[in-house]
Amino acid sequence: MLAVVRSSTLLGVDGFPVHVEVHVANGLPSFTIVGLPDASCRESRDRARAAISTSGLKWPDKRITVNLAPTNLRKAGSALDLAVAIGVLVASDQLGPDLITDFGFLGELGLNGALRPIVGALPLVHALGEVRPVVPPGSFREALLVGRDPVTAGSLLGVVDALKGKAPWDTLDPNDTPESLIVETSDLIDVQGQPVAKRALEVAAAGGHHVLMTGPPGAGKTMLAERLPTLMPDLDDRSAFEVSRIHSAAGRFHELDLIRRPPLRAPHHSASLVALLGGGTSALRPGEVSMASDGVLFLDELGEFPTGHLDALRQPLESGEIHIARASASAVMPARFLLVAATNPCPCGVGKWGDCRCSAAALTRYARRLSGPLLDRFDIRLAVDPPDHRKVLTGDHNGPTSAEVRTRVSRARAMALSRGVHTNRELAASAIDRHAPLTLPAKGYLRRLLEDGTMSMRGVQRLRLMALTIRDLESEEGPVDEVDLAEAMLLRGGDRQVGVAS
């Protein structure tokens, strides 16, 4: 007797529909799973057998073959457990085949028949398409966000009874609301002084310009970076789904709703290449660059990251996505993040002009750790100075709040969207003249920067994009003028120098 059950499997951040075909035939009792299952998937045989017998149902002592179609797609994880168990029940005539045609089954089974939550419920349910998803209670909230009328039950027996109409589907306990793990309590107003740094963050949030912060320990680099996501507007529906999907696929989705706030990821510099970029298991888990998509990737102590890791970031920085290819599978995952990096100015870290005692050779060596092509990606190169201690101790807050900045940033982003890009940084070189024309004095200013060698041609292009972002933030019309350029220059610094003044 043959049964076909619908389910799905995860690869990268995408779910793919899977048909679980179960054939029960006479012969020596055996149980085989074919169709490229990985180790955790092959174990579902043992879990399904135990769950069926402990639930008081009958395990058929026959020759059982399970095929996971399409057979060329690698299946990973335990989300297929429930589908396998249901398939066995249907194929052994304990459940009518017509009862399951409208449903897709996702869930991990315990040996006692309990249904356990699964990783990547959001993309998995999404992949089921038009059928009603049956999911474990722990994944029900995620299923509700994207699925068509999902249902849940606490155990295998509960699923069978509900399918037969003997019992209702479980409902969600309204008191059982998980706490949101991303709580935004920080605000830009917490940062004392540092008006230039605050403005730099605002421009970065609005224009998508990557930021490199250089400053002595305790200057507030981390504090500033953590507040950057609070300056960004809420994610739109498409981005929210995208971000939630990635976090779900990484097993880190604990929200009541789709993720609406831009994420902040801050991997330690000991992170492996796979952890940064993605890959690892045969399901190709998303890495930090994907988790930071539509948000901020903060790399503290940039110089401590292995050079290879940093240079590997260059491709996702350019294309906004990451291509992970392995012998068994390959996946494309989104990686459109705003890169914020922090580094000490020199080995001794004092940073204040004239107090640093590092030799010229030590400074050169320190600076060489960051490759030129990587540094080139940073439009904003900011020296972060510790705020004046007198002002810190008086404790009076000043400057704009995150909400005020967010309003300006939303407006600037809307103007970028009207130019056909997400952020001004993505504007093509050919489009700069059209979207950011220059006034006559502004042209003179740029010419001078080029003549005295402060800026390269490429640097001037980036500068113009930043000036355009600044103009958008000021919500002024008309061509870019020299004050916009001068402010961009103030935030960017020259092309030649990064770090300590010497």
Added chain:
Amino acid sequence: MMSSSHSVELPHEAYLTALASLDRVGPATIRWLLSNGTPRSVWALVRSGRLAPGPGIRVTAEMVDRWARQSQSISPEGIWVRCVERGFGVLSLGAAGYPHALAEDTEPPVLLFQAGDPRRLSATRVAIVGTRRASGYGRQVARSLARELTMHGVTVVSGLALGIDVAAHSGALEAIEDLGGGTESPPCGPLAVVGSSLDSPCPRPNLNVAKRVVANGLIYSEVPPGTPSAPWRFPVRNRILAALSDIVVVVESDSNGGSMHTVREALDRNRIVMAVPGPINCRSSAGTNALLRDGAAPCLGVEDILDELGLDRQVVVPTDPARELRPRRAAKCADSTQTENLPFEPLGPVKHGEADPLGKPTRRSEDAHRLPTGVAGEVVDLLGWRPTSTETIASECDLSPRELARVLASLESQGWVRVTGSWVERMSR
């Protein structure tokens, strides 16, 4: 020796060069080596390893063995050919062309390599030295002093190191190059005394300046071509620098920097030492300020040096006097003001409410020293003479980044400040 048939024709400088290129052979060691005989016979001794270890100079038996091994791979002929091919002059003590100032010295170099035009030596010589970690102020002073001294016909001596040294050479080069190649070259120009060999000038970033110095001036080195540079050779060359100069001007120095070593060498030789004062809270001026306290002559401008030299203040090489008042870059902008619509000049009213923060900046020389007023004046006052971060200025003067950018761009375009990355330095006086 097997090569004795050729070596008859080789000058004794070739053997001296070979000896000097041995490991750890400095001025004192080579003098001790020569006490054992003629350069040629000493070379033969070294090669055969039969040299007797010297008591006073710490030449151990181990050292003799090392030299014996090393000398097998050195040929005096090869080294000599190399010098000739590259056009390096080789001067031994007492030979024609050997600088008089050095010949009369207490520790004259036995051997000197030169590249460039030896006529530069005929002029009065002033050394401009200072720290490698110079501030913008120090670099500007070194540059303009060197420039003006060169225009007064004085040869500027320095060590071709980073910071003050290279600024001094650049200033002298600017003055020389402004004269153009057409006329007969003047007797003054940049003179560099380097601690590395002539064919691999150290440090690397100064290679370009080194090439320009060879083209327009003169370089001396005690180190034979092809010998790797070593840290101990740099302080050793300071005595040559001091001996060659009539006056040593220290522009900026830490309290125990290499320049202070040069000062001690200069004082030992009865040379006049002058120091440029700097801010007392700045580490890079700690040494020069201490020198002033201890009685060194203050150098407040090129006039002070000329007075010490007994030269009149007449410019030998005529140029536009307005140009020295501010750094070159700003001068370039000033020149083009008439022709082109330049931004930030004059500055429009700042949002704070002050009418015209810079007055009406005209480029006439009588207005060149007038300090900016209003917000720009506040910023200049705050800067003092120490590089300050843009963040500090914005906080202290309570300026929005936009206003700050406008003020700084305007000040920079007029040469009052220089912005490097996120650091602002006051430039003009």
